[in-house]
Amino acid sequence: xxxxxxxxxxxxxxxxxxxxxxxxxxxxxxxxxxxxxxxxxxxxxxxxxxxxxxxxxxxxxxxxxxxxxxxxxxxxxxxxxxxxxxxxxxxxxxxxxxxxxxxxxxxxxxxxxxxxxxxxxxxxxxxxxxxxxxxxxxxxxxxxxxxxxxxxxxxxx
Amino acid sequence: xxxxxxxxxxxxxxxxxxxxxxxxxxxxxxxxxxxxxxxxxxxxxxxxxxxxxxxxxxxxxxxxxxxxxxxxxxxxxxxxxxxxxxxxxxxx
Numbered sequence: 735x736x737x738x739x740x741x742x743x744x745x746x747x748x749x750x751x752x753x754x755x756x757x758x759x760x761x762x763x764x765x766x767x768x769x770x771x772x773x774x775x776x777x778x779x780x781x782x783x784x785x786x787x788x789x790x791x792x793x794x795x796x797x798x799x800x801x802x803x804x805x806x807x808x809x810x811x812x813x814x815x816x817x818x819x820x821x822x823x824x825x826x827x828x829x830x831x832x833x834x835x836x837x838x839x840x841x842x843x844x845x846x847x848x849x850x851x852x853x854x855x856x857x858x859x860x861x862x863x864x865x866x867x868x869x870x871x872x873x874x875x876x877x878x879x880x881x882x883x884x885x886x887x888x889x890x891x
Numbered sequence: 892x893x894x895x896x897x898x899x900x901x902x903x904x905x906x907x908x909x910x911x912x913x914x915x916x917x918x919x920x921x922x923x924x925x926x927x928x929x930x931x932x933x934x935x936x937x938x939x940x941x942x943x944x945x946x947x948x949x950x951x952x953x954x955x956x957x958x959x960x961x962x963x964x965x966x967x968x969x970x971x972x973x974x975x976x977x978x979x980x981x982x983x
Binding site: 840874 | 911914915918919922936937940941943944946947948950951953954955957958959960961962963964965966
């Protein structure tokens with residue numbers, strides 16, 4: 735199941751637009767700070783390419799917006815997601831006290847998977863599987879595009 | 892399936908059903924290189940979950956590594972070089 739080209743194109747377009755927003759400060763940024771900005775804008779670009787159709791992408795955008803890098807996310811996309819996720823978190827917090835401690839490999843690894851997927855801790859296990867598959871396909875598209883850009887830029891080195 | 896066990900589900904949270912595992916395995920078989928050559932009835936739920944987590948973690952690491960390399964490239968790029976022209980043409 736290779737990531738389709740339209741997904742990669744959507745990602746690349748979003749990513750370039752995101753990179754342009756902070757390009758004015760490119761010269762003054764340290765390498766580590768620039769790396770974080772590149773990575774964050776890539777993650778947001780990938781999530782935006784899903785157009786709000788998956789939970790992990792909505793969670794990723796909402797989490798990014800709630801941290802300090804507000805200028806990388808367009809306001810309209812994130813406030814709605816943040817609101818929904820905040821009310822879900824309040825509900826889940828009250829259920830957490832009733833839940834038994836995890837037992838068995840399946841439970842433990844499901845818990846680990848939930849922590850790997852953005853917004854995973856809020857999902858029931860049925861959605862978790864669907865979201866994981868979509869997340870993996872998106873990650874592969876993101877990696878493919880980033881890898882192409884890096885190898886294009888590293889020519890003649 | 893080796894993972895079948897009778898277990899009560901905790902309040903409000905359902906455990907992954909065997910049907911869901913079968914579906915996950917068949918889709919992941921196409922995605923994950925390690926599982927591709929195994930027959931589905933020999934792969935346990937815990938193994939599938941473990942491979943999924945490992946794969947996602949390795950993809951995260953790759954994104955991180957690629958971001959680092961891009962950051963270094965942009966730092967060292969000469970403004971009038973061919974590489975700058977490539978990147979500039981992407982952004983136009």
